[in-house]
Amino acid sequence: MPVYNAEEYVSAAIDSVLKQSFRNFEFIIIDDGSTDRTLEIIQSYKDKRMVLLQNEHDFVGSLNKGLHYATGKYIARMDADDIMHVDRLRIQYRIMEEEPSITVCGTWINLFGESIQAGSINRIVDGRIEYPVIALLKQNLLFHPTTLIRKDFLEKHHLQYQHYDYAEDYKLWFEIAKNNGVFYVESQPLLFYRISETQVSQIKEKEQNYTSEKIKKEIIEYLIEKNQSDYPELESIYRHLISLADKKAMSPDLFFSFYFSFFTENKNRWIISG
Numbered sequence: 001m002p003v004y005n006a007e008e009y010v011s012a013a014i015d016s017v018l019k020q021s022f023r024n025f026e027f028i029i030i031d032d033g034s035t036d037r038t039l040e041i042i043q044s045y046k047d048k049r050m051v052l053l054q055n056e057h058d059f060v061g062s063l064n065k066g067l068h069y070a071t072g073k074y075i076a077r078m079d080a081d082d083i084m085h086v087d088r089l090r091i092q093y094r095i096m097e098e099e100p101s102i103t104v105c106g107t108w109i110n111l112f113g114e115s116i117q118a119g120s121i122n123r124i125v126d127g128r129i130e131y132p133v134i135a136l137l138k139q140n141l142l143f144h145p146t147t148l149i150r151k152d153f154l155e156k157h158h159l160q161y162q163h164y165d166y167a168e169d170y171k172l173w174f175e176i177a178k179n180n181g182v183f184y185v186e187s188q189p190l191l192f193y194r195i196s197e198t199q200v201s202q203i204k205e206k207e208q209n210y211t212s213e214k215i216k217k218e219i220i221e222y223l224i225e226k227n228q229s230d231y232p233e234l235e236s237i238y239r240h241l242i243s244l245a246d247k248k249a250m251s252p253d254l255f256f257s258f259y260f261s262f263f264t265e266n267k268n269r270w271i272i273s274g
Helices: 010-018 038-043 059-069 088-098 132-138 151-156 168-178 205-226 233-246 252-264
Strands: 027-031 050-054 074-076 104-112 148-150 183-194
Touching: 010 027, 010 038, 027 038, 027 059, 038 050, 050 059, 059 168, 074 088, 074 151, 088 104, 088 148, 088 183, 132 168, 132 205, 132 252, 148 151, 168 183, 168 205, 205 233, 205 252, 233 252
Parallel strands: 027 050, 104 183
Antiparallel strands: 074 148, 104 148
């Protein structure tokens, strides 16, 4: 759990982790250069499962510091303004243990905040995500702070978070998908996800959208390259459509919708990963 200036919420986040029905875990908190009382609050806890690391203000760097320090079989993500369902770790651990092929397990989320109606659940998909490279071309299908990730997969493929501003998780899912990773989403809301005007996804929405479009272009280019020998026409089509998009004759939504539909049709035709 990376933390930056979260004095208002961090106690609730920490308490929700320490009260998990699954007890056997290490709780790595990385203070990302906080300047408020966040560090003081964290240090007031005495639970032996807690490990406090400190880093200069660099969110992606703090995420990777946590990845590298973690000694467990699985890595659970958490944000400092959210709250875990009491059975989150128990349920996700059981899923991963019973199905060793799953690389990343996410869940649905319960939304909460001042202007959020009680009981609001956010869901995108559920179950095993088929053809994840193509599926990710539509959108980021996982709620980052709900995920449980198999650590040995990351180590085997030398994967970590990259500096893709405000979409570093989306980029990681793409890299995992390229390496034949398996994604599963549990259809239970196992995280209470806070909606507030101060969260990054609200403040940096424009930058996040820009980076997400960059990742989607990378996915398209990857699929074109993988299928170049059998379908050389794909490269020419891409150049023409990019030119139309650059001239504002084709909206980004239409551009990405075209490619999502194109690759979704006859999915078995394409070389997708590996």
